[in-house]
Amino acid sequence: MDRPRGIGGVTVDAIIVGSGPGGSTVADILTAAGWSVVIFEKGRNHLIDLEHPHRLADDFSNDEIKFTNRHFLGPDPFLEPRTFRTGPEDGDHSFVGDVNSIPSTVGGGGTHADGKVPRFREEDFGLLSTYGPQPGASVADWPLTYADLEPFYANVERRIGVSGDAAANPLAAWRSGPYPMPPGPSMYGAVLSTAAAETLGYHPYPAPGATNSVPYDGRPPCNNCGFCAFFGCPIHAKGDPVAMLQRALMTGNAEIRPETFVSRIRTDGRRATGVGFIGPDGVERSMDARYVVVAGGAVETPRLLLLSGFDHPLIGRHLMVHFQTIAAGGFADLRFHAERGRAVTHLHDDAVVPDDASRKAATQAGLPWMRGGIVEHGGPGLPILEAKLYRWGPTHKENMRRSPLRDRLWAFTMQGEDLPVATNRIDLDPTVRDVRGFPVARYTYKPHQHELAASAHHGPRMAAILEAMGAEWTSVATSPGSVEGPGGRASVDAPMSRHVMGTVRMGEDPATSVADSNGCLHQLSNVVIADSSVFVTSSGYGPTLTLAALAARFATAMVS
Amino acid sequence: MPTWLTIEEYRTLTAVCERLIPADQTPGAAEAGVPDYIDGLLGAFSFDPPRIWAGGSFSGRHGGQPGFARFHRLAALDELAWRTRIEGSLGRPEREFNGVVVGLQERYREGLAALGPDFCDCDPDEQDLRLRSLATFTQLVYDHSCEGMYGAPEYGGNRDAVAWSGIGFAGDVEPRGWTDHEVSEA
Ligand SMILES: Cc1cc2nc3c(=O)[nH]c(=O)nc-3n(C[C@H](O)[C@H](O)[C@H](O)COP(=O)(O)OP(=O)(O)OC[C@H]3O[C@@H](n4cnc5c(N)ncnc54)[C@H](O)[C@@H]3O)c2cc1C
Numbered sequence A: 001m002d003r004p005r006g007i008g009g010v011t012v013d014a015i016i017v018g019s020g021p022g023g024s025t026v027a028d029i030l031t032a033a034g035w036s037v038v039i040f041e042k043g044r045n046h047l048i049d050l051e052h053p054h055r056l057a058d059d060f061s062n063d064e065i066k067f068t069n070r071h072f073l074g075p076d077p078f079l080e081p082r083t084f085r086t087g088p089e090d091g092d093h094s095f096v097g098d099v100n101s102i103p104s105t106v107g108g109g110g111t112h113a114d115g116k117v118p119r120f121r122e123e124d125f126g127l128l129s130t131y132g133p134q135p136g137a138s139v140a141d142w143p144l145t146y147a148d149l150e151p152f153y154a155n156v157e158r159r160i161g162v163s164g165d166a167a168a169n170p171l172a173a174w175r176s177g178p179y180p181m182p183p184g185p186s187m188y189g190a191v192l193s194t195a196a197a198e199t200l201g202y203h204p205y206p207a208p209g210a211t212n213s214v215p216y217d218g219r220p221p222c223n224n225c226g227f228c229a230f231f232g233c234p235i236h237a238k239g240d241p242v243a244m245l246q247r248a249l250m251t252g253n254a255e256i257r258p259e260t261f262v263s264r265i266r267t268d269g270r271r272a273t274g275v276g277f278i279g280p281d282g283v284e285r286s287m288d289a290r291y292v293v294v295a296g297g298a299v300e301t302p303r304l305l306l307l308s309g310f311d312h313p314l315i316g317r318h319l320m321v322h323f324q325t326i327a328a329g330g331f332a333d334l335r336f337h338a339e340r341g342r343a344v345t346h347l348h349d350d351a352v353v354p355d356d357a358s359r360k361a362a363t364q365a366g367l368p369w370m371r372g373g374i375v376e377h378g379g380p381g382l383p384i385l386e387a388k389l390y391r392w393g394p395t396h397k398e399n400m401r402r403s404p405l406r407d408r409l410w411a412f413t414m415q416g417e418d419l420p421v422a423t424n425r426i427d428l429d430p431t432v433r434d435v436r437g438f439p440v441a442r443y444t445y446k447p448h449q450h451e452l453a454a455s456a457h458h459g460p461r462m463a464a465i466l467e468a469m470g471a472e473w474t475s476v477a478t479s480p481g482s483v484e485g486p487g488g489r490a491s492v493d494a495p496m497s498r499h500v501m502g503t504v505r506m507g508e509d510p511a512t513s514v515a516d517s518n519g520c521l522h523q524l525s526n527v528v529i530a531d532s533s534v535f536v537t538s539s540g541y542g543p544t545l546t547l548a549a550l551a552a553r554f555a556t557a558m559v560s
Numbered sequence B: 001m002p003t004w005l006t007i008e009e010y011r012t013l014t015a016v017c018e019r020l021i022p023a024d025q026t027p028g029a030a031e032a033g034v035p036d037y038i039d040g041l042l043g044a045f046s047f048d049p050p051r052i053w054a055g056g057s058f059s060g061r062h063g064g065q066p067g068f069a070r071f072h073r074l075a076a077l078d079e080l081a082w083r084t085r086i087e088g089s090l091g092r093p094e095r096e097f098n099g100v101v102v103g104l105q106e107r108y109r110e111g112l113a114a115l116g117p118d119f120c121d122c123d124p125d126e127q128d129l130r131l132r133s134l135a136t137f138t139q140l141v142y143d144h145s146c147e148g149m150y151g152a153p154e155y156g157g158n159r160d161a162v163a164w165s166g167i168g169f170a171g172d173v174e175p176r177g178w179t180d181h182e183v184s185e186a
């Protein structure tokens, strides 16, 4: 088999840092164009045989201990902690450990996301011109439009393998063609919750899914095993991003190097020349390349730029994390059996688009405008997670049998748009180190008044749908944690949402952005950022399809 | 014979687990093997490969080649992490890059000792009182008990999937999965 030529001092065409959905999309496109590519991945490989013919691995399983209690897909918070604080008033940090990390493994977060991959709406790319500024936030337009990105959305939907119904969501942006696959089966609870939502005037639809509903790309359809979000798929029915990595490897132009941490991007002052990395043997080495593509995710990417000594003052700033509002309801007479199927099969987008009620709520909160996010119907139903919620003692087993917090509970989660705020940021922690001795990423984050007001407005509305379904009780919670009303103080816990964005902001002006509209750093044009770091605003949609579409656009620009 | 705990400690742990998840019409933590799950974690490195991550893709309970019992090999960094978590940092610099780590073995040894040598012979009310007075330790054992109880039997607990059947949960279901009808209907 041909090997990329970076080994032994010869320059490869591109080094890609990170093998998640962003890096995999780039690898797929570059290798198809004949480029030699080396993908560095700090996590382990449990996805695919790195030798020809690149059979898919059999390491994934329906195992709640391995995946959600023992860090099988990494990052292990002992080896690679992160730190968190709400602001300098907390000191260096108020928490050390797992701060909403995404798997660190070949395939990145794609391996264990349950893969709801909607597109953004047209106005998500032009919030400033559509709605205007927000005090205290850096709302701006993207340097590209939905129309610019639409062909790439269609392209990555085919590469990943997305199932969906193009006619089902009246609030969706226009699209040039149908989904590659029809939607899979609806969760039983979603059959009930979508009916209730419709009676209240909402527009639920089958979530576009990066899971096969029919055989696709040589992989089988999903068989509804139920261990989906937080688990690797044992039968490889998730397309995100295994299909792209397998295709890239099959060209013979790509090499994946797992357990290899890129510690620095090397430059000659004008251009990047390659990277320095540390492999499984712990020895520091370097490799040269014409391009360095950074796709480490919106936390690790700015960390690598900072570790490399890059000094643009906006690196790491405008960190955005979807503000989650969770409404739960109890149903004594129903059993939802959420352990069967993909957990979340339906969404509605009504909270994304301002209406009279939300405009009024915004005015009352003193905000010019306000937007929520997608509302996910349901969630996984696994017993270890549930068991830990109950009190120990004689009531434990009766609770587990009756299951008020799993089998008789239905929930909605809104992934609320988080405004870009310059003081919300990733930087290097002054004292905490990873196992290799490098400073870890530190979050400094608190929500803007906008997120709190949008949550306060939409939370009770989600609870009302649960009541229309017949819930006996409902409750609303948020992440980051409980917050007081308008003017109140944000709580101190780290946000739970794994939708992280915005830390290497893209734009035309080097004074207000770090990367350009092709993902290239203004300062070093052969460093391409191919993940959600470049997002200008967060929208209220899961970031993965959009970051893959951007990665496809950036890679296409590289090869043309 | 327990793997890592002494016979005495194992007895006390069994009594503790049974207070946390007592038997009623279905078996409690003791009969389900939860103490073996915890002892298996504390002694994970007496096996090769260490019993940290069960294998894939299937258990064999619903078809396919059984693979869970074939535990994964650990990479060097995984071994460092899990040894440190279990054994503690023991003054070794490579385990203390962010400070001293107290291992699970030490926490269990001290926690079980603090419950008193007569714990097994106390009446349930007295046992609960002692457990409540050691809230942090009790929470640790409870979290592990939930894992051992409702996790895959290959880790030593949930013997014969008794805890899953007790709550009507099918457990791991690949490669059989569920039919579309089973997903969408009541
Ligand atoms: C449980 C769960 C559910 C989710 N559900 C959804 C969903 O429904 N919809 C949605 O849109 N999103 C979802 N997400 C988020 C989704 O996983 C991420 O948006 C996506 O994985 C980001 O892709 P990425 O390629 O940018 O980065 P990642 O997937 O984070 O991949 C980056 C990779 O780079 C590696 N890396 C980083 N730094 C270095 C370095 N210096 N050297 C070497 N390697 C490095 C990391 O180890 C990692 O493997 C979910 C996430 C989780 C955890």
Ligand code: SF4
Binding pocket: A211, A212, A221, A222, A223, A224, A225, A226, A227, A228, A229, A231, A232, A233, A234, A235, A236, A237, A238, A341, A342
């Ligand atoms: S529910 Fe489907 S896609 Fe998800 S892990 Fe199971 S088989 Fe794979």
